[in-house]
Amino acid sequence: MSRFILLALLFFVQRANAQMKVFEVGQYGISPQQDAFANTKALKQLLAQINQTGGKIIFPAGRFLFQFDSLHQFFLIKPLGAVKIELEGAGSKTTLVMDIEEANKTYTFFKCRTGKNDPSWYFEVKDLQIEGPRRYGKRGEKNPRTTAILIDYGEGELVLENVTVK
Secondary structure, rough: OOHHHHHHHHHHHHHHHHOOEEEEHHHHOOOOOOOHHHHHHHHHHHHHHHHHOOOEEEOOEEEEEEOOOOOHHHHHHHOOEEEEEEEEOOOOHEEEEEEEEEOOOOOOOOEEEEOOOOOOEEEOOOOOEOOOEEOOOOOOEEOOOOOOOOEEEEOOOOEEEOOOOO
């Protein structure tokens, strides 16, 4: 009996994984070098849709600009749940993948991985908040003040602006 239950569980897990929807951001009006406000508005709508259907968002390699007042408004609105972000690949083939986790779970908010130098390198941010126009590079160094959030991973790097890492 326990073997039957185990096989049934494996079947349902495989079926659920096979049906995960994949959303290409370009189909929803999000594009590299586009206005930050337009990208942010489109991404909010896409996240709301994914919260209803499940799935993941794929960004092609490139530079994407997002602007908003609060990450709580953007990612942590309760219906949207938590967002997990990973980098896959390296260089111009790097892909950013955003997986929407179960709604209302924000314990692992932001996780990034790049294969540029070390495939096992990653950093994790658990409570992401904006406290002012600061920019952090991938190693946490402070750069000149700016006013937007920039995701730039065309060369396998991720740059976050207006972010305070706690």
